[in-house]
Amino acid sequence: MSFLQPWLLAALPLIALPIIIHLINQRRFQSVQWGAMMFLLAAQRMARGYSRLRQWLIMLFRTLAVAGLILAVSRPLASGWVGLAAGGKADTTIVLLDRSPSMQEQAVGSGISKLQTGRQQLVRILGTLGSQRYVLIDSGSREARELESPEALTSVATAGPASAPADLPLMLQAAYDYIKTQRAGRTEIWICSDLRANDWSPDSSRWNALRDAFLVLPQGVRLHLLAYSQPHTDNVSVRVTGVKRHVSKTGAELLVSVRLARGEDGKKQEIPLQFEIEGSRSVVNVELTGRQTELRDHLIPIEAKKLRGFGRVSIPADANSADNKFFFVFDEQPARKTLVVADDPSVGVPLQLTAAISPDDAATCTADIVSAEQLATTEWDKISLVLWQAPLPSGGIAEQLQAFVDRGGQVVFFPPREPGSGTFSGQRWESWVDAAAAVESWRGDADLLARTQSGAALPVGQLEIHRHCKIKGESTSLAMLSSGEPLLSRAQTDRGGVYFWSTTPAAQDSTLASNGIVLYAFVQRAIAAGVAVLGRTRWLEAGNAGGDASSQWQRLSGDEEALSTEAHCHAGVYSAGDKLLAVNRPAPEDEEKQLSDTTVSELFRGLDFTRVDDQAGNAAALIQEIWRMFLFVMLLSLVLEAVLCFPKALPAKGAAT
Amino acid sequence: MSRRPMQGSVSGRHASPHRGSSIEFAEYRKYVPGDDLRRLDWRAYGRSDRFYIKEFEADTNLRLCLIIDTSGSMGYGSQGVSKLEYARRIGATLGFLASQQGDAVGLACVANGLGQHVPPRRSAAHLRLVFDLLEQAKPHGETQLARTLHELAETNQQRALIVIISDLFIDPAILGNCFQHLRFRKHDVAVFHLLDPQEIEFNFRRPTRFLDMEGGPAIFAEPNDIARRYQAALEQYLAGVKQVVLESAIDYHRVQIDEDYEKVLVRFLTSRTQAKGLR
Numbered sequence: 001m002s003f004l005q006p007w008l009l010a011a012l013p014l015i016a017l018p019i020i021i022h023l024i025n026q027r028r029f030q031s032v033q034w035g036a037m038m039f040l041l042a043a044q045r046m047a048r049g050y051s052r053l054r055q056w057l058i059m060l061f062r063t064l065a066v067a068g069l070i071l072a073v074s075r076p077l078a079s080g081w082v083g084l085a086a087g088g089k090a091d092t093t094i095v096l097l098d099r100s101p102s103m104q105e106q107a108v109g110s111g112i113s114k115l116q117t118g119r120q121q122l123v124r125i126l127g128t129l130g131s132q133r134y135v136l137i138d139s140g141s142r143e144a145r146e147l148e149s150p151e152a153l154t155s156v157a158t159a160g161p162a163s164a165p166a167d168l169p170l171m172l173q174a175a176y177d178y179i180k181t182q183r184a185g186r187t188e189i190w191i192c193s194d195l196r197a198n199d200w201s202p203d204s205s206r207w208n209a210l211r212d213a214f215l216v217l218p219q220g221v222r223l224h225l226l227a228y229s230q231p232h233t234d235n236v237s238v239r240v241t242g243v244k245r246h247v248s249k250t251g252a253e254l255l256v257s258v259r260l261a262r263g264e265d266g267k268k269q270e271i272p273l274q275f276e277i278e279g280s281r282s283v284v285n286v287e288l289t290g291r292q293t294e295l296r297d298h299l300i301p302i303e304a305k306k307l308r309g310f311g312r313v314s315i316p317a318d319a320n321s322a323d324n325k326f327f328f329v330f331d332e333q334p335a336r337k338t339l340v341v342a343d344d345p346s347v348g349v350p351l352q353l354t355a356a357i358s359p360d361d362a363a364t365c366t367a368d369i370v371s372a373e374q375l376a377t378t379e380w381d382k383i384s385l386v387l388w389q390a391p392l393p394s395g396g397i398a399e400q401l402q403a404f405v406d407r408g409g410q411v412v413f414f415p416p417r418e419p420g421s422g423t424f425s426g427q428r429w430e431s432w433v434d435a436a437a438a439v440e441s442w443r444g445d446a447d448l449l450a451r452t453q454s455g456a457a458l459p460v461g462q463l464e465i466h467r468h469c470k471i472k473g474e475s476t477s478l479a480m481l482s483s484g485e486p487l488l489s490r491a492q493t494d495r496g497g498v499y500f501w502s503t504t505p506a507a508q509d510s511t512l513a514s515n516g517i518v519l520y521a522f523v524q525r526a527i528a529a530g531v532a533v534l535g536r537t538r539w540l541e542a543g544n545a546g547g548d549a550s551s552q553w554q555r556l557s558g559d560e561e562a563l564s565t566e567a568h569c570h571a572g573v574y575s576a577g578d579k580l581l582a583v584n585r586p587a588p589e590d591e592e593k594q595l596s597d598t599t600v601s602e603l604f605r606g607l608d609f610t611r612v613d614d615q616a617g618n619a620a621a622l623i624q625e626i627w628r629m630f631l632f633v634m635l636l637s638l639v640l641e642a643v644l645c646f647p648k649a650l651p652a653k654g655a656a657t
Numbered sequence: 658m659s660r661r662p663m664q665g666s667v668s669g670r671h672a673s674p675h676r677g678s679s680i681e682f683a684e685y686r687k688y689v690p691g692d693d694l695r696r697l698d699w700r701a702y703g704r705s706d707r708f709y710i711k712e713f714e715a716d717t718n719l720r721l722c723l724i725i726d727t728s729g730s731m732g733y734g735s736q737g738v739s740k741l742e743y744a745r746r747i748g749a750t751l752g753f754l755a756s757q758q759g760d761a762v763g764l765a766c767v768a769n770g771l772g773q774h775v776p777p778r779r780s781a782a783h784l785r786l787v788f789d790l791l792e793q794a795k796p797h798g799e800t801q802l803a804r805t806l807h808e809l810a811e812t813n814q815q816r817a818l819i820v821i822i823s824d825l826f827i828d829p830a831i832l833g834n835c836f837q838h839l840r841f842r843k844h845d846v847a848v849f850h851l852l853d854p855q856e857i858e859f860n861f862r863r864p865t866r867f868l869d870m871e872g873g874p875a876i877f878a879e880p881n882d883i884a885r886r887y888q889a890a891l892e893q894y895l896a897g898v899k900q901v902v903l904e905s906a907i908d909y910h911r912v913q914i915d916e917d918y919e920k921v922l923v924r925f926l927t928s929r930t931q932a933k934g935l936r
């Protein structure tokens with residue numbers, strides 16, 4: 001139970017008042033010499049049961065009446081959970097609102113999403129609890145914005161649905177920063193989320209830092225989680241996994257690959273897929289069996305002269321409208337050009353071969369072996385990948401490479417025969433180690449060594465490493481050797497990719513070339529990542545790209561009500577200069593993996609934390625003042641006490657004579 | 658005053674169980690050898706040719722035995738007069754009346770046991786002694802009336818009018834045994850059951866600690882709570898007493914001590930006179 005005026009509970013000892021008065025009364029008795037004790041004794045024997053109970057009942061009702069009065073004036077709250085313990089009016093109330101697509105899942109029949117329900121509940125809760133100041137940190141902007149009142153939660157655009165995922169640790173960090181900079185007093189933080197694992201990143205080390213930071217805050221911060229963790233199993237999501245413009249003898253056509261997915265295995269479902277390419281629509285029915293189905297290279301004819309454009313794939317409305325459409329853009333495939341800088345021909349040649357063989361007939365791949373000096377005259381705008389097996393660049397070449405990376409280009413470094421002392425992106429080579437080592441582990445879930453689309457793992461474990469060169473610097477290891485040294489690591493960059501292999505494809509160093517699957521997949525994926533930023537079309541994940549520049553984007557398709565300043569958070573097609581941008585929800589949003597209760601408890605371990613679970617479409621208030629109930633209890637107690645105290649009619653005088 | 662024939666040493670105003678010479682005819686009886694020939698009814702012999710002895714009621718004096726309960730509870734009186742004081746008045750008056758008629762008057766004060774006890778005598782000096790004892794009687798101790806009545810029933814061989822003046826705070830069943838015992842010994846038993854109006858009405862208002870006048874433990878009670886059950890217990894007790902009275906055929910008078918004792922006595926004497934007349 002929680003109270004809006006908890007200090008009035010200090011008067012609770014007054015419930016002992018009736019007992020004290022009773023005891024005082026008992027001391028104010030009169031003493032009488034009495035002869036007819038036998039009747040009194042008999043009366044007492046008769047009174048053992050009910051009369052004693054009545055005495056206790058009277059005492060109980062008097063105590064209840066006082067307690068009811070004190071509790072009523074303390075303004076108790078009824079809540080769906082014990083221990084909301086709002087503890088009175090807060091100085092600052094910060095709302096962390098998860099606006100991610102999964103929060104737009106609707107309750108069956110009500111048509112009200114989790115996000116809408118959460119906002120309405122928060123309006124009610126905060127309106128009841130009260131606060132000096134209300135602050136909203138939404139998952140889109142992750143910036144603290146002050147609200148005039150809790151009701152603003154239902155009206156401000158930045159509290160509406162978005163396609164961007166939530167980053168709860170970052171939002172909590174923003175809340176922490178706000179508390180620190182604004183020197184807020186007692187603060188309540190309300191988190192409204194559906195507990196999707198991709199939004200919460202429970203394995204992130206940031207949680208430990210956040211916990212420690214909140215624990216040492218002197219003003220006292222209470223965290224409340226308003227959780228909408230009930231998933232809707234019937235929801236189907238659609239995602240475009242690839243779009244290729246193909247030119248044939250008869251004309252041009254688009255090859256669109258689409259994946260349909262749902263939360264649980266269900267019965268076979270026929271889903272009409274609607275393709276809309278700049279106004280022209282076509283529908284194809286797809287059978288969904290199991291948890292997901294993929295439609296590969298669905299052919300859609302387009303005008304031959306149409307070299308670039310955009311479109312949308314959508315499915316009929318279901319539980320979550322946010323994952324029922326997916327935007328895409330297409331363009332002529334740019335040339336996949338790779339530069340190979342290699343001191344050692346036994347390294348350079350296999351790298352060139354790997355980069356020059358295109359996996360797609362429609363795309364042309366070229367790879368040139370150049371010296372470091374020739375890079376000065378390179379047209380960097382046409383390069384998608386640089387493979388570097390030479391001492392780390394310095395001076396102007398290093399600056400050019402860094403600019404290439406900052407633009408989104410990919411650079412892969414292999415160790416030179418004579419490692420120098422130069423560094424790039426905080427990494428440098430150390431000495432060679434002439435000892436064979438096996439591959440111990442590698443990341444198959446993400447980045448360039450990830451599993452294939454069919455789910456098969458790359459045979460990284462089959463590689464034989466004869467010698468390797470140690471890498472020094474802070475990086476993320478993507479593959480580890482049995483010696484504990486990284487085989488492949490990725491440097492920290494804002495954009496683009498900088499990778500360091502600790503061995504080369506040369507036969508004396510490893511079997512990277514002879515067992516070429518891993519190297520080929522790695523290089524081709526790196527080229528694809530580089531091409532993605534080179535072309536005039538970009539596929540962006542909502543929330544991760546654009547930033548402030550997104551306000552300059554022109555919306556071509558998508559949610560008309562979204563703020564232009566938030567374009568990067570809303571799915572749609574935008575034009576930015578001569579580029580076409582397709583912004584969609586990130587792939588993890590389609591996964592329904594949620595945090596377990598234990599994980600949530602662990603994340604907030606040691607903090608003043610309460611959790612309440614709600615359901616989408618729940619119209620009932622989670623908390624409400626219930627002082628009337630206590631007042632009623634008080635009045636009822638008084639009435640019952642009066643009834644019990646009422647003297648019973650005595651027999652008429654002399655009835656015994 | 659006595660409703661039953663009394664044995665006495667002198668001729669008095671009360672019927673004697675012995676047939677003797679008197680003016681009041683009792684019955685005819687067949688002559689048996691040895692009977693006084695002077696009491697032969699010759700007229701009856703003339704009419705029936707049989708010998709009958711004419712018998713008359715013999716008048717004798719009364720042995721009045723006053724038994725006064727002087728236990729602690731008799732000291733209670735809410736109207737300024739205690740039950741013992743009331744008992745003194747009734748006892749003294751009855752003793753005086755009996756003495757005036759030439760009857761023997763005795764007194765037994767009963768508290769923890771048989772206290773002051775004087776057997777019935779007819780002299781004026783004895784009456785003075787009875788009055789003195791009555792005056793000296795103080796309420797004290799626990800009632801041992803039942804035991805004492807049994808003792809008196811055993812020790813008083815001669816028939817007597819036993820007048821018990823008490824609040825009778827004893828189990829009616831035990832009381833019944835006592836009365837049966839006295840009746841078995843051919844005693845005429847009269848009971849003045851004294852009750853204070855407060856003991857009947859029990860109209861206390863404040864929480865009260867009732868201190869036992871007979872030395873028992875005190876009882877704390879909220880009168881509002883206990884009054885109803887007190888009344889129920891009292892009614893049950895009085896019903897028991899009534900049953901006992903009916904079964905033992907004693908002369909029972911319940912008296913509220915706020916009533917004028919003269920009226921009580923008049924009622925008592927009148928009822929006894931009527932009862933005698935009926936007989």
